[in-house]
Amino acid sequence: MTTGAPRSHGNSAMTRWLRPPLATLRAFGGRTNADPAAAHRETVRLVALSDGVFAITVTLLVLEIRPPSGDQNLLHGLLALWPSYLAYAVTFLFIGQVWANHHVMFDHIRTADRIVLLLNTLLLMVVAFLPFATSVLAEALRSTYEQRTAVVFYGVAFAVTALMFNALWRYARRHRLVREATDSEAMTAIGSRFLLALVWLTVATLLGALIPALGVVLIVAFNVFYWLPIRGESPRPQP
Amino acid sequence: MTTGAPRSHGNSAMTRWLRPPLATLRAFGGRTNADPAAAHRETVRLVALSDGVFAITVTLLVLEIRPPSGDQNLLHGLLALWPSYLAYAVTFLFIGQVWANHHVMFDHIRTADRIVLLLNTLLLMVVAFLPFATSVLAEALRSTYEQRTAVVFYGVAFAVTALMFNALWRYARRHRLVREATDSEAMTAIGSRFLLALVWLTVATLLGALIPALGVVLIVAFNVFYWLPIRGESPRPQP
Amino acid sequence: MTTGAPRSHGNSAMTRWLRPPLATLRAFGGRTNADPAAAHRETVRLVALSDGVFAITVTLLVLEIRPPSGDQNLLHGLLALWPSYLAYAVTFLFIGQVWANHHVMFDHIRTADRIVLLLNTLLLMVVAFLPFATSVLAEALRSTYEQRTAVVFYGVAFAVTALMFNALWRYARRHRLVREATDSEAMTAIGSRFLLALVWLTVATLLGALIPALGVVLIVAFNVFYWLPIRGESPRPQP
Amino acid sequence: MTTGAPRSHGNSAMTRWLRPPLATLRAFGGRTNADPAAAHRETVRLVALSDGVFAITVTLLVLEIRPPSGDQNLLHGLLALWPSYLAYAVTFLFIGQVWANHHVMFDHIRTADRIVLLLNTLLLMVVAFLPFATSVLAEALRSTYEQRTAVVFYGVAFAVTALMFNALWRYARRHRLVREATDSEAMTAIGSRFLLALVWLTVATLLGALIPALGVVLIVAFNVFYWLPIRGESPRPQP
Numbered sequence: 032m033t034t035g036a037p038r039s040h041g042n043s044a045m046t047r048w049l050r051p052p053l054a055t056l057r058a059f060g061g062r063t064n065a066d067p068a069a070a071h072r073e074t075v076r077l078v079a080l081s082d083g084v085f086a087i088t089v090t091l092l093v094l095e096i097r098p099p100s101g102d103q104n105l106l107h108g109l110l111a112l113w114p115s116y117l118a119y120a121v122t123f124l125f126i127g128q129v130w131a132n133h134h135v136m137f138d139h140i141r142t143a144d145r146i147v148l149l150l151n152t153l154l155l156m157v158v159a160f161l162p163f164a165t166s167v168l169a170e171a172l173r174s175t176y177e178q179r180t181a182v183v184f185y186g187v188a189f190a191v192t193a194l195m196f197n198a199l200w201r202y203a204r205r206h207r208l209v210r211e212a213t214d215s216e217a218m219t220a221i222g223s224r225f226l227l228a229l230v231w232l233t234v235a236t237l238l239g240a241l242i243p244a245l246g247v248v249l250i251v252a253f254n255v256f257y258w259l260p261i262r263g264e265s266p267r268p269q270p
Numbered sequence: 271m272t273t274g275a276p277r278s279h280g281n282s283a284m285t286r287w288l289r290p291p292l293a294t295l296r297a298f299g300g301r302t303n304a305d306p307a308a309a310h311r312e313t314v315r316l317v318a319l320s321d322g323v324f325a326i327t328v329t330l331l332v333l334e335i336r337p338p339s340g341d342q343n344l345l346h347g348l349l350a351l352w353p354s355y356l357a358y359a360v361t362f363l364f365i366g367q368v369w370a371n372h373h374v375m376f377d378h379i380r381t382a383d384r385i386v387l388l389l390n391t392l393l394l395m396v397v398a399f400l401p402f403a404t405s406v407l408a409e410a411l412r413s414t415y416e417q418r419t420a421v422v423f424y425g426v427a428f429a430v431t432a433l434m435f436n437a438l439w440r441y442a443r444r445h446r447l448v449r450e451a452t453d454s455e456a457m458t459a460i461g462s463r464f465l466l467a468l469v470w471l472t473v474a475t476l477l478g479a480l481i482p483a484l485g486v487v488l489i490v491a492f493n494v495f496y497w498l499p500i501r502g503e504s505p506r507p508q509p
Numbered sequence: 510m511t512t513g514a515p516r517s518h519g520n521s522a523m524t525r526w527l528r529p530p531l532a533t534l535r536a537f538g539g540r541t542n543a544d545p546a547a548a549h550r551e552t553v554r555l556v557a558l559s560d561g562v563f564a565i566t567v568t569l570l571v572l573e574i575r576p577p578s579g580d581q582n583l584l585h586g587l588l589a590l591w592p593s594y595l596a597y598a599v600t601f602l603f604i605g606q607v608w609a610n611h612h613v614m615f616d617h618i619r620t621a622d623r624i625v626l627l628l629n630t631l632l633l634m635v636v637a638f639l640p641f642a643t644s645v646l647a648e649a650l651r652s653t654y655e656q657r658t659a660v661v662f663y664g665v666a667f668a669v670t671a672l673m674f675n676a677l678w679r680y681a682r683r684h685r686l687v688r689e690a691t692d693s694e695a696m697t698a699i700g701s702r703f704l705l706a707l708v709w710l711t712v713a714t715l716l717g718a719l720i721p722a723l724g725v726v727l728i729v730a731f732n733v734f735y736w737l738p739i740r741g742e743s744p745r746p747q748p
Numbered sequence: 749m750t751t752g753a754p755r756s757h758g759n760s761a762m763t764r765w766l767r768p769p770l771a772t773l774r775a776f777g778g779r780t781n782a783d784p785a786a787a788h789r790e791t792v793r794l795v796a797l798s799d800g801v802f803a804i805t806v807t808l809l810v811l812e813i814r815p816p817s818g819d820q821n822l823l824h825g826l827l828a829l830w831p832s833y834l835a836y837a838v839t840f841l842f843i844g845q846v847w848a849n850h851h852v853m854f855d856h857i858r859t860a861d862r863i864v865l866l867l868n869t870l871l872l873m874v875v876a877f878l879p880f881a882t883s884v885l886a887e888a889l890r891s892t893y894e895q896r897t898a899v900v901f902y903g904v905a906f907a908v909t910a911l912m913f914n915a916l917w918r919y920a921r922r923h924r925l926v927r928e929a930t931d932s933e934a935m936t937a938i939g940s941r942f943l944l945a946l947v948w949l950t951v952a953t954l955l956g957a958l959i960p961a962l963g964v965v966l967i968v969a970f971n972v973f974y975w976l977p978i979r980g981e982s983p984r985p986q987p
Contacts, residue, residue, distance in 0.1 A: 090322075090327055159809070329565040331637070344658040602873070736866050
């Protein structure tokens with residue numbers, strides 16, 4: 032099979048059978064796709080599916096919070112669920128960040144090849160897993176023992192999300208799938224930001240293995256730092 | 271860091287590392303974004319994610335209703351679930367209102383900065399929490415005790431939704447993120463309507479703390495008032 | 510308040526406070542909306558939210574099927590769940606029909622006023638309730654008693670869905686919210702088809718109250734009749 | 749009823765009553781639809797609903813994983829859930845493939861008639877059922893007995909998905925619903941790829957009936973083979 036040719040000729044029936052069809056290449060591989068509109072449509076589709084998964088995942092988080100059973104005082108029961116509320120808020124805000132940064136990333140990626148598709152699917156797989164990690168953390172905080180394991184489990188889930196993000200961005204940059212118009216300073220800044228998230232969450236997980244409460248505090252601080260605007264960022268009214 | 275400059279120069283590596291990348295500013299901050307189409311696309315994306323959360327939240331409400339267990343008369347079991355049906359309908363219609371008004375609001379907001387993104391994420395976080403509050407109310411109405419706490423909890427969830435709405439609208443107006451073409455009478459009317467919702471739901475919650483049934487009646491009345499058209503509003507057939 | 514005026518003047522502060530803002534009228538009321546693109550966008554939004562609810566509802570159906578518990582033979586346990594599979598398939602195919610016909614309906618409705626919005630929200634409220642009715646039916650078929658109540662409950666849920674459909678279509682036609690280009694024979698045919706669905710499902714429910722199995726058979730037959738193409742309908746290859 | 753005529757005349761009232769309205773034909777039948785934009789819009793809608801179902805299904809998978817109960821060591825409890833994690837990842841990656849190939853298929857199908865709609869609804873019905881099959885497999889792998897039944901059940905669910913895919917593609921090709929511009933070699937390649945998936949999953953199911961672990965390995969290998977790029981496929985940077 033001639034690697035560089037846009038269309039292969041003379042393959043045996045066996046090779047053709049095993050080979051993913053040209054249509055797949057044309058749809059998901061940037062090389063043979065000369066039509067920029069089609070390539071754009073491609074990432075639009077990928078982003079739409081990802082948005083769906085983000086929206087559903089944040090909304091499913093609430094299913095992990097069970098109403099208190101009827102034989103206790105309702106107010107006490109509701110207050111005793113504070114770990115669930117905390118974990119709900121932290122995960123919700125984290126996935127909100129992931130959503131926002133996913134859009135920043137795909138504003139720059141002009142085409143998606145098969146590996147981008149696979150890495151994005153793996154990213155979504157980790158994100159969709161977060162409600163389970165959230166539930167594990169909330170239960171451990173409620174029972175006040177074995178918090179170490181739960182905090183590490185939760186931190187690892189967050190850190191792996193950041194890891195997939197970095198893998199996706201680095202792959203896209205290395206294989207020149209980003210738009211040429213993108214200013215390289217901006218791209219480096221995006222990369223730095225993604226890398227900082229990975230470092231932060233990894234450190235939070237490691238410290239959480241020593242002092243669970245510290246791990247939780249660092250993950251909460253991560254949300255605050257990444258959500259709050261910094262000086263000079265918020266838009267001024269146009270005169 | 272020069273606040274007003276569209277692109278900053280000469281930052282130290284440390285500052286660049288900690289700073290959210292320019293791309294994020296460009297994507298989510300109105301100031302540096304000179305392209306109106308891009309800004310519009312921005313709110314389109316935000317609205318699409320929000321619509322997803324609204325659609326999923328209303329559909330998840332039904333999961334809180336559990337079929338009666340097999341050892342009782344099925345008809346009695348189904349009838350005994352009336353508080354679940356009531357709470358389902360009230361929350362469903364309320365979120366329908368939130369959806370409709372969210373669109374009214376974002377028809378006027380021309381660009382979303384980081385704070386708008388954060389406030390919108392907080393709004394969605396409260397909306398996605400409503401199925402839990404609904405479940406708590408339905409269980410309390412079924413067990414006919416401790417209704418006070420459940421009604422207040424439910425009312426607070428609704429009132430906080432209205433509060434986030436008001437915060438989002440006021441922020442957008444104060445920071446001039448609304449379209450200039452928007453007629454200021456209409457904007458004041460929208461603001462009044464959102465404020466009335468907040469006042470109404472706060473009063474309903476407070477009265478519900480005294481007389482639970484009254485709180486429920488006021489929340490039901492809120493839905494009726496905000497959904498039913500008033501005289502002169504419904505369109506006439508064009509001649 | 511002058512009914513026919515596109516913008517009202519001289520209202521007292523009180524009236525303005527209580528009145529839904531002009532923006533809402535402009536967004537959701539056909540009368541004051543002179544821009545056909547905006548009106549179209551309006552129904553596009555409504556259809557998008559509805560599609561979300563349809564997609565989520567059909568996907569949630571599977572959550573009602575619980576894996577058999579470990580202490581019995583797995584094959585027997587899986588086979589014993591046949592009522593769940595049947596109810597899953599029937600409800601899934603029914604909601605698929607509702608989705609397809611919802612699009613047919615909104616291909617003809619050119620603008621959505623507040624009542625259309627309300628009727629559509631009520632329709633979605635009934636559709637999103639169907640997983641619960643499905644679960645009730647499946648459990649009753651499994652326990653082989655009290656099937657009468659469950660079949661009637663299921664049939665009523667389907668019939669109310671058809672009722673909301675008819676209410677929406679009739680309201681839109683009576684208030685001339687359908688496109689003028691629509692051929693009136695086609696509109697009558699759509700109305701007849703919707704009415705037939707209501708009659709069929711009502712009869713199935715009533716007969717199900719007498720002979721439960723007959724009710725189920727009639728609802729299954731409804732799906733077959735409405736999904737299968739009739740002679741002469743399927744497209745021929747273009748020569 | 750004259751088969752080929754774009755509009756039928758002189759039908760009795762009874763025939764008209766029972767017949768799906770012309771609007772449905774116009775909307776979903778390619779024959780009477782002369783407007784290519786409308787036809788395209790048609791498949792856009794179908795694809796959007798399908799994407800919704802794919803996104804929701806993968807996200808619901810995590811609900812099948814229950815946090816370990818509090819009376820055991822949390823780390824052991826989390827590790828003991830490995831069959832759930834494995835089944836989660838395999839099903840997630842499989843549905844990701846189905847999504848990608850669904851888009852490849854509908855990039856070529858230019859119009860959807862009623863049978864396409866029905867076949868697509870049946871495909872979605874099988875896909876939305878996968879979380880249940882996944883849950884059954886995970887429970888059986890955990891309990892280490894009766895794995896044969898669970899593996900076969902899981903394999904059949906995957907194979908039926910592939911079967912519906914093949915049915916949809918073959919129907920569309922036989923009835924010439926694919927775009928004329930599509931190169932026939934590519935179409936044959938797509939068909940071969942879909943057929944290979946069906947054969948592979950059927951063989952995996954049959955061998956799983958003999959040796960359950962082998963069935964699981966073959967299904968895992970299916971994911972690897974269909975996701976990983978082959979030599980020469982990944983795009984090269986444009987010089």
